[in-house]
Amino acid sequence: MRPPSYKAVVDEFAAAIRSGALPAGSRLPTHRALARERRIALATATRVYAELAAMGLVVGETGRGTFVREQSGFDGLEPSRALPVPRTADLSFNQPLAPGQAGLLRQALRALAATGDAEALLHQHPPGGRRRDRAVVATYLLDRGIDAAPRDVLLTGGTQQALDVVLRALTRPGDVLAVDALSYPGIRLLASAHGLDLAPVPVTPTGPDLDALDRLCRDRPVRAVYTMPTVHNPLGWVLDREQRDRLVAVARSRDCLIVEDGTYAFLDASPPPPVQALAPERTCYVAGLSKNVASGLQFGFAVLPAPHVERVTRSLRAAAWGAPGLVTALATGWLSDGTVTRLECDRREDAAVRQGIARAALDGMDVTAHPSAYTVWLGLEPHQRPDHVAAVLAGAGILVSTADAFATGPHRPQALRLALATPPVGQLPEVLRHVRAAIEAIPP
Ligand SMILES: Cc1ncc(COP(=O)(O)O)c(C=O)c1O
Incomplete structure (x- = not known):
């Protein structure tokens, strides 16, 4: 077996430190021991520790050895959640990452650096992305059962930004937003930021109570329904075709917009058609690459009914213009080559x-x-x-x-x-x- 590359050893240590498997204060093997264990040269072991030190993950103490540094900032994503002890495990936020992904990133960055037109990465993209990049996402979405024209797909800096610009453009302060009584916390933040009145819909383990949704839409002027029909966060449900049809029927009869969040939809290999496909005229579908690729990438998209594209694009322009060019290049590369x-x-x-x-x-x-x-x-x-x-x-x-x-x-x-x-x-x-x-x- 070939000895691992020094980068692979660095990645392995970095992942163990960030996950808490190697807590702050842990003493790492001596350079010599590391070289022996991993069958790498002594100079390579020294380089591994030098790189981990440059990343702020370890500190070498003369005469004592190399230790894992305190990882303030890795106690979870929110400062208010800092822990009283070193972190052992984070069960509060999903950041799935496969072991070889840092290698994939290096490979993709090298390929980008080698392209003839690296300068193009420095040019501003139009809000919502260039036509060819939108087309890559539109093609990927076909496998999810969404058939959208590239012009109706906007690229954003993550799903949260997609939700933000959709709600900013298509609702007004005081509008009623129907949401599951248990739902993704980001929607509550957005409702509060946009002055929306959240109307909870009672939930069961298999889906929202659609009769209650119908009554809610009858009794109050519900502008939009936020829904996660496929692998709901936090309850994990997948609505069956009948439930989806019913949801669409309610939205149509009460003339509400549907905001469908497909962030976790990839986790079900063969779900029923997305709500977007059943009601493309009133559904804004949002998703991204946070959970299927990497949450640090912050690449997302919105698929919109054609009449709403211009307004949402304007709202995206008021935000941060969408996904940065470099991230878009990485994301579209991985979308098109099957990664x-x-x-x-x-x-x-x-x-x-x-x-x-x-x-x-x-x-x-x-x-x-x-x-x-x-x-x-x-x-x-x-x-x-x-x-x-x-x-x-x-x-x-x-x-x-x-x-x-x-x-x-x-x-x-x-x-x-x-x-x-x-x-x-x-x-x-x-x-x-x-x-x-x-x-x-x-x-x-
Ligand atoms: C259901 C749901 N929607 C949206 C998001 C935000 O995704 P992003 O990181 O792409 O902004 C999350 C993140 O956890 C989520 O769980």
Whole structure:
């Protein structure tokens, strides 16, 4: 077997440090020991540590060795969630990443650097992206069951920006936005930023209560319905064809816009058609490459009914013009050469493995999840207060989310949402055993 390249060793250490598998303060092997273990030259081992030090991940102390540095800023994404102890595992935010992806990035950057027209990357793209880049996304979307003209596809800096510009352009302050009573937290932030009145729709484990949605739209002037029909975050449901048809019928009869979020849709290999395909005249479909490629890429898109394209483009222009050229070049390269499709396929398998681990570790508990989703909704007993459980786990270095973050109405269920994608898969059984033990240790 060939010895690993020094970059592969750097990536491996960096991933272990960022995931918390190598906590702050851990002593790393001596240069000589590392060289022996990895069958690399001593000079290469020294280069590995020099690069990790330059990345701010380790520090060499003369005469003592090399240590993992404190990773402030890696306690989760929100400063308010800093942990009292070094982080062991993050079950609060899904950042799936396959082991070879840093290598893929290097390869793609080298290919970009070698293209004749590197200068083109320095030119401003039009808001919403160049026609040929939109066409690449439109072609990719055909596999998702969406048949859109490139001019109706806008490229954005992530799904959140796509949602932001759609709502900014197509709603007015005071408008009513119908959302599932448990939904993606970013929608609550946007509703508050745009002065929208969130109207929660009761949920069941298999989907929103569509009769309740119909009544809501009858009784209030609902401007838009935000929906995640395929692999819902946090409940993991996939609406069947009948539910989708019903949703569309309600939106049509009450003349509402539909905002369909397909962020996690790739995790179901053969879902029913997207709502966009059933009601293209009123559906704005948003998704991106955060969960299927890398959340740091911040590449997303919106597919719009033709009459709305101009307004949303103007709103995108008022934001940040959409996806940066360099990111677009990487994303469209991976979309056209099949890398994204391959990563999606691997992610489905990875998510199913993680889901299996979760089912085993949480056996007998109140779990709601899709068999290949990266999220688990874990119901708790009345005496197991979610904020208390989350605080106990934070004390052990494990970040989880409580139902509060997902509740769009006054009802706060007794539940946690566990995001399974971020910890190394080998660490997951132990972390979930710890979660279970922390919950079961609470006296009734
Ligand atoms: C359902 C859903 N929509 C949108 C987003 C935001 O995606 P992006 O990182 O592409 O902005 C997320 C991120 O977690 C999500 O879960």
